[in-house]
Amino acid sequence: xxxxxxxxxxxxxxxxxxxxxxxVFLLGExxxxxxxMVTTGLARRFGADRVRDTPLSEQAFTSFxxxxxxxxxxxxxxxxxPSLLFLVFEQIVNHAHKFPxxxxxxxxxxxxxxxxxxxxxxxxxxxxSDHPYSLFAHVGVVTVVPATPADAYGLLVTAIRHDxxxxxxxxxxxxxxxxxxxxxxxxxLGRGRIHRxxxxxxxxxxxxxxxxxxxxxxxxxxxxSVEVFDPRTLYPFDIDGLTESxxxxxxxxxxxxxxxxxxxxxxIIASVVERVRLLAPPRRVTRPDGAVLPFAPALDRAVQPGxxxxxxxxxxxxxxxx
Amino acid sequence: MTDAxxxxxxxxxxxxxxxxxxxxxxxxGGQIVGGIHPYLGQxxxxxxxxxxxxxxxxxxxxxxxxxxxxxxxxxxxxxxxxLCGRVTGLNAxxxxxxxxxxxxxxxxxxxxxxxxxxxxxxxxxxxxxxxGRDTVGVSFFGDGAVNEGxxxxxxxxxxxxxxxxxxxxxxxxxxTTMPIAGAVAGSIAGRAAAFxxxxxxxxxxxxxxxxxxxxxxxxxMRAGGGPExxxxxxxxxxAHHTFEHAVRLDYRPPxxxxxxxxxxxxxxxxxxxxxxxxxxxxxxxxATLDAAVRFALDxxxxxxxxxxxYLYASGLTGRTGGG
Ligand SMILES: Cc1ncc(C[n+]2csc(CCOP(=O)(O)OP(=O)(O)O)c2C)c(N)n1
Ligand SMILES: [Mg+2]
Numbered sequence: 001x002x003x004x005x006x007x008x009x010x011x012x013x014x015x016x017x018x019x020x021x022x023x024v025f026l027l028g029e030x031x032x033x034x035x036x037m038v039t040t041g042l043a044r045r046f047g048a049d050r051v052r053d054t055p056l057s058e059q060a061f062t063s064f065x066x067x068x069x070x071x072x073x074x075x076x077x078x079x080x081x082p083s084l085l086f087l088v089f090e091q092i093v094n095h096a097h098k099f100p101x102x103x104x105x106x107x108x109x110x111x112x113x114x115x116x117x118x119x120x121x122x123x124x125x126x127x128x129s130d131h132p133y134s135l136f137a138h139v140g141v142v143t144v145v146p147a148t149p150a151d152a153y154g155l156l157v158t159a160i161r162h163d164x165x166x167x168x169x170x171x172x173x174x175x176x177x178x179x180x181x182x183x184x185x186x187x188x189l190g191r192g193r194i195h196r197x198x199x200x201x202x203x204x205x206x207x208x209x210x211x212x213x214x215x216x217x218x219x220x221x222x223x224x225s226v227e228v229f230d231p232r233t234l235y236p237f238d239i240d241g242l243t244e245s246x247x248x249x250x251x252x253x254x255x256x257x258x259x260x261x262x263x264x265x266x267x268i269i270a271s272v273v274e275r276v277r278l279l280a281p282p283r284r285v286t287r288p289d290g291a292v293l294p295f296a297p298a299l300d301r302a303v304q305p306g307x308x309x310x311x312x313x314x315x316x317x318x319x320x321x322x
Numbered sequence: 323m324t325d326a327x328x329x330x331x332x333x334x335x336x337x338x339x340x341x342x343x344x345x346x347x348x349x350x351g352g353q354i355v356g357g358i359h360p361y362l363g364q365x366x367x368x369x370x371x372x373x374x375x376x377x378x379x380x381x382x383x384x385x386x387x388x389x390x391x392x393x394x395x396x397x398x399x400x401x402x403x404x405l406c407g408r409v410t411g412l413n414a415x416x417x418x419x420x421x422x423x424x425x426x427x428x429x430x431x432x433x434x435x436x437x438x439x440x441x442x443x444x445x446x447x448x449x450x451x452x453x454g455r456d457t458v459g460v461s462f463f464g465d466g467a468v469n470e471g472x473x474x475x476x477x478x479x480x481x482x483x484x485x486x487x488x489x490x491x492x493x494x495x496x497x498t499t500m501p502i503a504g505a506v507a508g509s510i511a512g513r514a515a516a517f518x519x520x521x522x523x524x525x526x527x528x529x530x531x532x533x534x535x536x537x538x539x540x541x542x543m544r545a546g547g548g549p550e551x552x553x554x555x556x557x558x559x560x561a562h563h564t565f566e567h568a569v570r571l572d573y574r575p576p577x578x579x580x581x582x583x584x585x586x587x588x589x590x591x592x593x594x595x596x597x598x599x600x601x602x603x604x605x606x607x608x609a610t611l612d613a614a615v616r617f618a619l620d621x622x623x624x625x626x627x628x629x630x631x632y633l634y635a636s637g638l639t640g641r642t643g644g645g
């Protein structure tokens with residue numbers, strides 16, 4: 001079984017889609033040499049016309065992609081920094097996302113926004129460390145946060161083939177994860193994945209935090225049986241899959257690298273308690289309200305949701321319910 | 323490809339003029355909710371520019387966008403139905419005045435975000451040309467848009483990648499109530515020059531002048547040239563938006579308004595026609611609009627159960643909002 005890193009899985013997905021469909025092309029900053037080490041080798045293989053380096057004009061090239069999509073192409077934009085999404089929130093939400101409805105179904109805008117190394121990169125501080133996936137789920141833009149190499153491949157391929165805009169977050173903390181992967185296949189949107197079965201509590205973990213959740217589950221294995229649910233897609237969300245899990249375990253903890261207020265953890269909890277009577281109040285482990293990631297490594301870590309916090313939340317929900 | 327027929331040019335300005343006057347009446351009558359940004363006084367620009375385009379070209383407009391859609395040949399009845407929020411509208415009643423679009427005619431939509439159309443049209447033209455088509459595009463925007471960063475970024479991108487986009491600035495002297503002198507440092511043409519984009523300043527009240535300038539630019543672009551800019555000086559005859567009909571705002575001196583309205587593109591073009599020809603066009607336009615108003619007002623309203631139809635091209639559906 002070949003071992004594949006998450007980062008290379010993204011490269012493979014881009015290469016496969018560029019090879020499969022002439023309508024696909026890439027746009028971004030420093031992507032020809034592959035500064036993110038995601039687009040490595042693609043310009044040489046597919047040419048500078050399909051792997052296009054852009055000037056530092058995020059707003060223009062984001063809407064350029066919208067226009068190209070209206071003309072029938074399938075652009076993929078790589079953003080160098082997750083915080084750049086704030087610059088182009090306007091272009092994505094007001095234009096790419098709204099065009100199909102506003103035109104009464106006259107068009108489609110199949111653009112993929114790929115954000116490699118999202119979240120904390122350790123030491124990159126306030127303007128490079130955001131994880132704004134909840135914002136896109138809130139406005140209804142398809143939002144995926146794969147945790148594993150196979151899902152990174154499969155969800156990026158699906159995103160590119162999807163007829164609406166999709167934001168793909170590839171968390172920095174997952175980029176070096178390696179896995180044995182035998183078949184690389186498209187992964188459907190809106191379908192979660194249970195990485196570990198358990199009886200006592202369902203932990204929903206987003207993106208790279210899936211790996212933290214699995215580690216904590218293992219640590220606590222002799223005390224509590226933890227199920228780890230990876231939604232993979234935040235919008236649309238696999239609420240049926242999660243409901244099935246929580247209906248079995250009766251307890252819910254959500255691990256989310258977004259800010260607390262109005263974050264995806266809040267939405268996940270609300271969606272579950274609308275459907276399931278829990279044995280104990282649900283818990284969430286998130287970044288604090290309004291967090292800006294501070295520079296010093298200990299502070300950066302302190303603001304991100306951690307394994308200790310997750311273990312505590314699991315213990316509390318077990319105690320509450322007994 | 324250019325349509326230099328003075329009668330057809332007159333018909334277009336006349337159609338837009340009377341369409342807008344009818345639409346204002348429908349706003350006052352409550353049949354159009356939310357009001358409109360009337361294109362009155364600026365008809366010569368949409369008409370002149372679109373007369374220089376071919377069937378495979380694309381345009382994108384502004385909040386003051388009815389003229390661009392009509393000048394591309396959209397059905398006035400379906401356009402009016404759209405303003406009235408009817409299912410028979412161009413956008414099935416989902417867009418309204420500020421988002422009217424007709425993709426079958428290359429009208430990628432009016433757009434209510436000032437300065438947004440430049441980058442979208444640049445990508446659309448680039449995308450079509452990449453598929454072997456000979457498309458050129460037009461981005462219409464007002465004088466207010468020239469201070470929007472995303473438009474200036476689009477100038478750069480179009481020039482850098484030599485995408486044949488005609489940037490048409492409809493300089494009516496005001497962004498809502500803000501006079502150009504209070505908003506624009508340097509000049510509009512100077513912004514184009516900074517990116518190596520050729521710019522022409524033309525009298526936007528003369529449809530023939532606009533058509534000739536646009537046709538020359540389109541010819542150069544089709545011959546392999548990069549983007550160009552036309553600054554068409556014009557005057558808005560009516561309110562920024564019909565809300566001003568109820569709330570009088572004091573920002574344009576009355577004598578300026580009188581002078582501005584004296585240069586009327588519909589009259590200027592009309593005087594180029596024999597009286598009988600003009601009268602025939604006027605009668606035909608009136609009959610067309612009578613039928614359009616009837617069509618719009620007789621058309622069914624959309625079913626609230628389908629309020630979010632078309633939200634996703636992929637067919638995705640979200641949860642409903644109820645408890
Ligand atoms: C980005 C943006 N800012 C503000 C507005 C609100 N607004 C709508 S039209 C307008 C004035 C635009 O002026 P101009 O571009 O000169 O066009 P005109 O109305 O004169 O045709 C403003 C401020 C908007 N729609 N979009
Ligand atoms: Mg103006």
